Amino acid sequence: MEELFISLLPFIIGAAIVPLQTIINLLLLKSPNRGLFKSIAFVSGMIVTRLLQGLVFGLILSGAAEAEGGSNKSAIRATLLLVLGILLLIAAYKKWSREPDPDNSPPKWLTAIDNLTPIRAFEFGLGLPLIAAKLWVFTLSALTTIAAAQLGQPNSAIAYLLFVLLTQAFVLLPILIRILIAERSKHLLTNLSNWLTRNERPITIVVSTVFGLYFLYSGITGLLR
Numbered sequence: 091m092e093e094l095f096i097s098l099l100p101f102i103i104g105a106a107i108v109p110l111q112t113i114i115n116l117l118l119l120k121s122p123n124r125g126l127f128k129s130i131a132f133v134s135g136m137i138v139t140r141l142l143q144g145l146v147f148g149l150i151l152s153g154a155a156e157a158e159g160g161s162n163k164s165a166i167r168a169t170l171l172l173v174l175g176i177l178l179l180i181a182a183y184k185k186w187s188r189e190p191d192p193d194n195s196p197p198k199w200l201t202a203i204d205n206l207t208p209i210r211a212f213e214f215g216l217g218l219p220l221i222a223a224k225l226w227v228f229t230l231s232a233l234t235t236i237a238a239a240q241l242g243q244p245n246s247a248i249a250y251l252l253f254v255l256l257t258q259a260f261v262l263l264p265i266l267i268r269i270l271i272a273e274r275s276k277h278l279l280t281n282l283s284n285w286l287t288r289n290e291r292p293i294t295i296v297v298s299t300v301f302g303l304y305f306l307y308s309g310i311t312g313l314l315r
Contacts, residue, residue: 116283135215168312175306182298
C-alpha cells in the first residue's frame with residue numbers, strides 16, 4: 091500500500107492543485123447568501139462524481155488487470171501518462187498564448203456564482219470533473235495504477251477513497267477554516283480568493299508545464315521498457 095501511495099502521489103497533487111476548482115469553491119464560500127452550504131454542496135458534487143467514476147471504471151480496469159499480462163498493464167498506464175502529459179502541456183501553451191482553454195469555465199459562470207442555489211452548486215460540482223479532460227485523465231491514471239497493484243477489492247476501494255479525499259484537500263480546507271473560525275476566516279478567504287483569481291494564469295502555466303513534462307517523460311519511458 092505504501093508503494094501504491096507513492097505511485098499515486100503525482101496524480102493526487104496534480105488533481106488537487108487545479109486552480110479553477112479552488113477559485114470556484116472560494117467564490118461560493120464567501121457568497122453572502124448561504125455561502126457555506128453552497129461550498130459544501132459544490133464539493134459534495136465533485137466527490138460524488140469521482141466516486142461514481144471509481145465505481146464504474148475501477149471495476150472495468152480491475153477486470154482488465156486480472157485478464158491481461160503485466161506488460162499490457164504497464165502499456166495502458168504509460169499511454170494514460172503520455173496523454174495526460176500532452177494535455178497538460180497543451181493547457182500550459184494555451185494559457186501562455188492566452189488562448190481559451192476548454193477545461194476552464196467561461197467567465198459568465200464565474201460571474202453567476204453568487205446567484206447559485208445549493209442545489210445548483212451541487213450540480214455544478216457534479217459536472218466539473220466530467221467536462222475537464224485533465225481531471226478525467228488524472229482519475230483514470232489513478233484507477234489504472236490501483237488496478238495494476240492488484241490489492242484486492244477492499245484495499246483497492248480504500249486506496250481510491252484516499253485518492254479522492256486528498257484530491258479534494260484544497261477545497262475541503264477552506265470549508266474547515268470557515269467552520270472553525272467563521273468570523274476571522276472571511277478576510278483570509280477573500281484575500282486568498284483574490285490572489286488565486288489574479289494569479290490563476292501563471293499558476294496554471296507553471297503547474298501544467300512541470301506536471302506535463304513529468305508525465306510525458308514517465309509515459310515515454312514506460313512505453314519504451
